[in-house]
Amino acid sequence: MLYLFYRLLSHFGPQFWxxxxxxxxxxxxxxxxxxxxxSNVEKAVKHLEEAEALDPKVIxxxxxxxxxxxIRPSGFFRVKAARLKALVVYIMKEFKGDVETMGLKxxxxxxxxxxxxxxxxxxxxxSILLYALGKPFFVVDAYTKRILKRCxxxxxxxxxxxxxxxxxxxxxxxxxxxxxxxxxxVELGKGYCRARDPQCGTCPVKVEVE
DNA sequence: TGCCAGGCCGGGT
DNA sequence: ACCCGGCATGGC
Numbered sequence: 001m002l003y004l005f006y007r008l009l010s011h012f013g014p015q016f017w018x019x020x021x022x023x024x025x026x027x028x029x030x031x032x033x034x035x036x037x038x039s040n041v042e043k044a045v046k047h048l049e050e051a052e053a054l055d056p057k058v059i060x061x062x063x064x065x066x067x068x069x070x071i072r073p074s075g076f077f078r079v080k081a082a083r084l085k086a087l088v089v090y091i092m093k094e095f096k097g098d099v100e101t102m103g104l105k106x107x108x109x110x111x112x113x114x115x116x117x118x119x120x121x122x123x124x125x126x127s128i129l130l131y132a133l134g135k136p137f138f139v140v141d142a143y144t145k146r147i148l149k150r151c152x153x154x155x156x157x158x159x160x161x162x163x164x165x166x167x168x169x170x171x172x173x174x175x176x177x178x179x180x181x182x183x184x185x186v187e188l189g190k191g192y193c194r195a196r197d198p199q200c201g202t203c204p205v206k207v208e209v210e
Numbered sequence: 211t212g213c214c215a216g217g218c219c220g221g222g223t
Numbered sequence: 224a225c226c227c228g229g230c231a232t233g234g235c
Contacts, residue, residue: 035217035230036231037233041216043233044232072231075233076229077231078231079229119219121219122217124218127216141216142216185216186216189216190216
């Protein structure tokens, strides 16, 4: 798996992900970007920023309809408002609204907690763990699955956990490596591995299978 | 104009 | 254990 990483890195260069100013903004973005183009998420985040609502305490004090209005451009705004509320309820109750305190809890316990929240699945949980809290969990998204399949590295029927283990069992457990690797897969995916794009004919990264 | 985007959930087989 | 429809907006 390191071979693919270096191919991507030398082609695209380091990505320095996730694009956000604070850990909490990463968490918000992780929920808002569910099945949604990032450009739409940016508009919603901008609204929250202007409302000074990129803070767990502020969001928990917001009326849910107010919150819906702010995040509307990100799509699915009703379900996502409820999901953000569920997240901040957890952060408020468990850590008094302090993200720094949250980061002190062991990764596996946080993952279990996050997965119990309504609207936080494996990818969202791992994105929060890796990019907001610096915990070494590999993020598997639609691009990751598609690229690995088209490179012949998986069959396509593997579960999220199967694919995550493929990375985490064979790579050094390094947070910066995990961050860059996932960011590079997204960069490749956005340009050359979109859903209807039948193959990587113009893919700039040729991967030797086996 | 229709198709798609950095998912997740609930209900049905 | 899968498979599907619903959830919504903005860009190409």
